[in-house]
Amino acid sequence: MDATLRDRLRALRVFGGELPRFDTDATPAAPLPLLVDWLNEALDAGVSQPHAMSLATTGADGIPDNRTLLLKDVDAEAVWFASLSSGPKGREIAANPHAALLLYWREQGRQVRIVGRVEEGPREVSEADFLARSPNARASAIAGEQSEPVVDRDARVEAAREKIAAEPEYVPAEWVAYRVIPDSVEFWQAERERDQVRLRYLRDAATGGWSRDILWP
Numbered sequence: 261m262d263a264t265l266r267d268r269l270r271a272l273r274v275f276g277g278e279l280p281r282f283d284t285d286a287t288p289a290a291p292l293p294l295l296v297d298w299l300n301e302a303l304d305a306g307v308s309q310p311h312a313m314s315l316a317t318t319g320a321d322g323i324p325d326n327r328t329l330l331l332k333d334v335d336a337e338a339v340w341f342a343s344l345s346s347g348p349k350g351r352e353i354a355a356n357p358h359a360a361l362l363l364y365w366r367e368q369g370r371q372v373r374i375v376g377r378v379e380e381g382p383r384e385v386s387e388a389d390f391l392a393r394s395p396n397a398r399a400s401a402i403a404g405e406q407s408e409p410v411v412d413r414d415a416r417v418e419a420a421r422e423k424i425a426a427e428p429e430y431v432p433a434e435w436v437a438y439r440v441i442p443d444s445v446e447f448w449q450a451e452r453e454r455d456q457v458r459l460r461y462l463r464d465a466a467t468g469g470w471s472r473d474i475l476w477p
């Protein structure tokens with residue numbers, strides 16, 4: 261008899277091979293430098309799409325939504341992504357400027373959870389981000405209304421391509437580089453002997469400093 265899907269899922273091994281060690285005693289006082297270290301380690305280790313992350317938002321109705329985006333940068337204060345402010349996620353962020361980000365690097369058994377406040381970055385950062393996209397990606401972003409049903413696809417894409425070719429510096433006002441300023445960041449590491457290690461940083465609202473806790477799995 262064929263194995264059921266349930267049996268097949270249960271038989272899967274979640275983490276095989278070598279996993280990095282996570283020495284929580286050697287971590288910095290603030291989370292973003294550690295995120296930068298983990299990103300560099302993921303890049304060095306050849307993790308597939310280490311910059312693919314999920315962004316969860318809620319709209320004014322309180323209903324959650326989630327989607328994959330590309331992480332664009334991490335600086336001293338924030339984690340950056342870029343999107344259209346006119347689409348569903350942009351409207352949700354405008355209604356409730358709080359979001360959760362999730363990065364998962366399966367090859368390393370690592371997960372990073374970030375919760376924070378979302379702000380629009382400076383206009384020049386949005387413009388530079390859009391102009392760094394390929395002409396096709398720029399045309400695709402302006403051809404129609406993000407997440408609306410497609411109508412007149414060929415004509416709209418052709419018109420968008422012509423616009424980008426005629427105006428190579430064009431940046432739609434709706435293209436926004438957003439930054440998430442974290443209030444909570446949790447680093448999760450699968451470990452063979454100890455199962456898993458969780459380190460959570462919480463921002464102290466009064467001082468702006470960070471507290472650190474090891475969490476039960």
Ligand SMILES: Cc1cc2nc3c(=O)[nH]c(=O)nc-3n(C[C@H](O)[C@H](O)[C@H](O)COP(=O)(O)O)c2cc1C
Pocket residue numbers: 312325326327328329330331341342343344347348349350406407
């Ligand atoms: C790997 C991957 C990367 C993506 N990167 C982006 C991105 O950087 N910006 C973006 O707006 N959408 C990106 N998308 C598409 C989004 O997941 C989503 O379909 C789109 O932004 C519409 O989301 P919304 O309807 O919630 O606004 C990406 C999808 C995948 C699978």
